[in-house]
Amino acid sequence: MSNTLPVALILFSNDMDAFLPMVEQERKIIEEALEHFDDTNRLKVVARSSVSIEEVFRLFNRYKGRILMFHFAGHAEGHGLQFNQQFEDAEMGQAVGLADLFRREVENGILQLVFLNGCSTNPQLELMKEAGVPSVISTYHPIEDKKAVAFAQQFYQYLSNAQSEDPFNKLPKLQQAFEHAIAYLKTAYSIKEKEPVEEKAQQRSVMFNFDAATEADTETWTLHTTQPDWRLPGEVAGEMKPFNELLTLQLIHAIQPHSKVAQKFLEKAQTIDGWEEVSRITDKAKDIIAYSFVGVMGIQLRKLFAIGKEPHSDQKVHRYLTNSLLTAKRALKLLSFAMISQLWDEQQQKEQSFPDELKEQLKQLFDLEFDPDIMGYLRLLQALCQYFESQQLSFPLPELQELAPRLVEEDELFGACQKLQEISNLFDKGKHGLPDCYAAERSLSVLLKNLHFLAQYRMISIKNITYEEIRNSPPRYLHAFTALGMDSKSNINTERINYVDVPISTDAVLLYKGRYQNSINLFPFIIDYNALTFESGAKICFYNGQDLKDGSLTYCFLDDNTKINIGYKATAEGDVDLNQLMLDPEKRKDHKLDAVFQQFHEAQKVLLPQLAAEEDFFEEAADEFEF
Template sequence: MRLNNTNNMTPIIFLTFANDPDAHLALLKEESRRLYGALEELDRKEYLKLIREESAQVKDIFASFTKNKDRIAIFHYAGHAAGTQLNLEGGSGNAEGLAQLLGQQEGLQLVFLNGCSTKGQVQTLLAAGVPAVIATAVPIEDRKAMEFSQQFYEALANRRTIEQAFKMAQAYLETKFSKSVEVVMRDASWVGAAVQDNSMDMPWGIYVQEARKTEILSWKLPFFRPVGLPQDMIQYIGSSFTANRYIVLVLDEMCKYNPDIYAQMVEKRGEETIKKDSKHFPWLVIENFPWPIGSQIRLLRFYDKPNVERLEHLVSTYLITSQLLYYILVSDLWEQSRGTIHDAKWPQLEQQKAAFTNFDFLGQIPALYNQITGVGMPFIGELEMLATDLQNAESPLSKAHTFLEKMRKELQTNPPTADLDKLCLRTEQAVSIVLRAAAFLARYRLLTVRNVSINRPRFEPLAYELDMGPLNATQGTGLNLYQDQEYRRKENYSDSSSIILVSNEKHLDKSLNLSPFIIDKNTFVKVKKSETTEQDRLAHIFLMGWEEEDRLTYLAVDHSFFHALDNEDDQIHTNMTQEDFTEGRNLKEDDFGDDFGLDFGLDTDTGSDDSPKVFQLLYDQYLLCKNDLTQ
């Protein structure tokens, strides 16, 4: 299901491959498959369009450029080549003629010539007007060529710039391969003799027109569609809701990052598109945000009257959203900073309850994002726009942030009593602006990973079985683990006992670990099999709160932020033992003060001092993070 015809706005990546029956490249088909796999999700979501020619001829290339005038952003060639030609199927392609064609394409950003010794074509291409060329100075080995291009396009697909993607692919090959005897080459004149490449360690180079160097090297693939909901759908939502109207309208922004959402809002009847009952639309917002945010929006459906309770839950939605974004960035900063010399400052987490209660999470994001870009490439490139908007005092996001922080302080000190209907409406609008800024999370998945097992039956390929499940809300409150064993089997793995963020569940090796900042309590609380209940199989999500007396306190997201602050049932801490849970206690009895002067006779037999601390791993990770970020 498509929102609108946006084909004339989406850029095209044109992948071409050509083999030679007399000098067959065995991995050329595999390169085609891998590059398609790296980009297919962006193609499916209509962020870009893929064209793939696996037996490319001169006429195919010219026909595609003619049909898609000025829309092809990247032209990729893989196969045998030399300094003046590409060995296309049905005959060679002359470099000068191809350069004239490519130079006429206004939308073209990059030509990637993944064959041997293609550097000889670079000056011709640049002189013809091509902005940037990736080419090789020497013969390249077939497997390295495939690995290099795969890493380059996977990096592009994950919001890296052309320059960043090139450096990542370069670093990958330098890490994986050492100098070795080359066996299968992409040299058009190579006839089978083994070649030792001593001329240079990394044959690929990137060549850019000097006048456009900054612009081209910073170019990225689009990460959202320029069109959200059709105008008639926006009006339909506006007429369907009173309370939460602006929250539901966040779908307009979410659909830019995940067009699958729109397919759930309509149904096709022949040639006609029919809108579904709007009562389901709030759940689409809830289900397509990670559970910490979705749980707060779910509560807003029960607090729909203009009163202080609704104000509290609106502001709570803002705070939990801000916390999640903040902890994603802290996790990313830690990941990027490990083993790197840097001047990052430790984020302000070692604070007591009073400081935590008033901490401006959203306001810290620009500085955190800048710190990450100073040491590496952010896991979520979309946060760049959010950070930029927050630094612009005139942006809607910056104004909403200022208003919501003011409202937060009022609720804590002097809750308003007058004009609550107008105040609730204005607060909802402000919260919706923050949610729109976080709408990119609709293209990511939050997963709980409780355990990872190696699985390798005899004569079968190695696989990993993950005890895992998605952390997105449904119409109930339960978050179950995947039960399908086939789905739990993966080719790669992630960190265990963690909550991770991924853009694609098929590629768990490309994930961001959010431990110890966001946790699934039931991952750490072990119970006997005979005592396992349905509740134990559910996820129970907590966000890090404050550090005090050598322990961390975490707050559940089941209720509002303010409720969790004041209710111990919504809190856990890292000094809790296994017995605390076995006996049904969230906090140790010592935390409640004296026992009215009566000795109940339980202290000598509990053995609490010897009971293991179930969250010790989290506190250890927290201390390690502090140490790494203050070196």
């Protein structure tokens, strides 16, 4: 067993003046092809987009002696590779200098493969051979962007045995993978034809110098190798890959537009080589992420980060997967509940007929004993977004309108949710292990980086409203509330007050950006049980289904995932003296909890009137047969 985890360095660049639309697709394909090696501690996949020459050298220094394979995708020519000086600006990395980097890795490390997937890179081959690189894949002439992606996809999927149920059994050889990719292109394309000059934006050349190309019957890609039987590592490295490294890196970058603290952190951190692996620095990044993300999501991430620091054990694996899946599901629930709350208000003002798909998704939420799964909430969110767009309704979170086009099967966000659902299914059957933790982390990273806008939002729980009106003065209100989530000093769910001249909904959990007076009321889908029972602090619960036997509503506590049922006790019905009721603490609690039940069924009645009518009919029918 090797103690050092080998690295696959996968780098991409682009040019805004000659944009390559398929480059990011190539990144996704390669990461997916190699993910089972990454998840099982056989290979560390390091992928970077829009890399500069400075970043290339930083990465080579950071992973010195560990780089097993190097892949480049972007514009290129015979004398070098094009990198990004800034995102908009390009700079040429000279092949002579790059060859020196490769020489160092050959002499002092384990470098086996260099794949230069840009136009006309074959003139660089001699430099690679002089540097001692065992295997080089290069190109004879300009290549079309989509063919470059297709070739890379076939090559890496075959080399990694990605589509096999037992991928590490009889791993394919390098020569076999190359020949497989060539055979695919011969079948799908006419790869012996030179690319047309007029499709410049779709090609990966810096300058269209056809003197670099060989005769028209020369195949585009070529493999020079002294080790045709080389395979990807099947041996598990002794070095344990840390939890949350990818999640932290992805999210601290994703929240930058909404967090000046994250911006300042990265400015300082990026001056430290390899900061991503220095715990005292990444711990600070984790804190920033946890208090930046909205309320309940920040708390979920804090739990996940804490579990990641625990010593390795089966219990750690179980707890990490539990909380990864809950974090993903609750993120989707939060967005879905915000949309449903807005839709409820819209229907109150102007009743509209819903399409069948939305009706079905709402029925899954309101009329099932079991809470929908991750994909169930994704489909609900998708149906809600489609309806809001079709009716030109205002989205409760404007960013959801921008997210809506990404809730489709072709997008990485959808794929990440599918992967999390697959892991959840295995977890429910007890068929999970350490690799599933890394796979869950990767998919959760994709989901949450797409929900980065939640770092702009905050949540509060309104605990109490005190009315004050002094003679000849306008009325004032004292709002007592709990600020949900973490603050910058790691305080959780802090109690606060606000003395203002406007009222606010009592016992409400509010989601807002800016001032909470302009907020989304999430009650009764998300509730603060402590606010309803006159307890201090906050105890946030998510709606989790209903008991079909007695009709009570099931809620799941955020803190410990325990469940509680809230039934209807009809405390205020009939000939009841409300003043006397309010004097009894227990009856006041029951009255508050009855409001949860009533509001839930009011929402159901407004959004699904047919379902509510059916329930009333069956209740009346049952009453007729009572003895």
